[in-house]
Amino acid sequence: MDSSTKIGILGAGAMGSGIAQVAATAGHQVVLFDTQTGALNQSKSKLANIMARLVEKKRITDAESYAIQGRIAYTDNIEAFAGCGLLIEAIVESLDIKKKAFAELEKVCGNQAILATNTSSLSVASIAAACRHPERVLGIHFFNPAPLMPLVEIVPAVQTGKAILRASRELIDNWGKVTVLAKDTPGFIVNRVARPFYGEALRIYEEGIADFSTIDWAMRELGGFRMGPFQLMDFIGNDVNYKVTESVFSAFYYDPRYKPSFTQKRHAEAGYLGRKSGRGYYDYSEGAMVPAPNTDEAIGYAVLHRILVMLINEAADALYLNIATREDLDLAMTKGVNYPKGLLKWADELGIDVVLNRMEDLYGEYGEDRYRPSPMLRRMVRRNKKFWD
């Protein structure tokens, strides 16, 4: 596949529109399909605004903006996908709806077309199973907003053909994205490994150790994260973030490591969704003050280290279970969610024995399976090895 390959995109929402922009910018003809003409119109005018801003900032020329927009055909006629070499699905996150859509797609596209899903949490194998040729199906998981976030997780299902996988990854690499290979397991890499960033922060709050702004301050100022967990949950939306946590938790057969929090559930139920509703953990109304954090460094470092060791434990366990390589695990967290360092690299710097001891302390203190140390940490300490040796 190269830039002469026609790309089909199913769903003109936030993700579909962003992926269409990326593909058109890389020089492809793009067919963007949605059942709702309203969504198509909105997508088109949003792109026009984005392009105008890029021209204004002199990032692209007028002619480029014109050419990029001209390469995207907006349609509510699924037959327009005929002739596409790669189709990327970005419709609602429902297995039934996606399965129906894939069965439909196979009827209109040629035998050589590759079919990809942008699902964040569903099983790629289940989606592929809806097709007559499941070997041409894989996950290509972009992050939001797709034109700005460099990471793309490439997720082969058990059915995916090797040549299909290779060709798809190569194409997305050529779009200038950073691709990582992830196993078809709940949350793939980022949405699995990042769970403690939210979950452990919520738990620390629930135990009364620190309030929202203190935890956010510690993670930002002492840890170097761009946003604190509560700021980030307010940004993502508590409804959306809660739903991902709940779906990862049930998909992992209720492993307590991924247990959702009542604090977040109640905030979502109350309509305290975050920025988009004007109130979340913080108040976003005009003139509202952000509560001052407690900047006691002893508390701050205790908060940071507890969340950090839980994140490292998760990354180490993903490595242990061969969800991804150490390179891809560290790349995914720095390029997908802007972590200041890869978690395995961070573990080396802190000392893997220090991380393991802290996990064992937590496990001893709480007696909960949530805090069980990954066998990978024990193995590394026993062998006196670093992840990046």
Ligand SMILES: NC(=O)c1ccc[n+]([C@@H]2O[C@H](COP(=O)([O-])OP(=O)(O)OC[C@H]3O[C@@H](n4cnc5c(N)ncnc54)[C@H](O)[C@@H]3O)[C@@H](O)[C@H]2O)c1
């Ligand atoms: N929003 C994110 O942060 C994000 C990030 C990564 C992946 N994803 C995944 O990407 C997918 C899309 O998410 P989104 O946020 O863009 O959703 P969205 O709600 O913004 O857009 C979905 C679009 O799909 C259309 N649609 C629904 N059913 C359809 C069908 N059968 N045929 C054609 N069009 C249909 C809707 O009209 C809508 O325009 C989901 O699987 C989601 O989990 C989302």
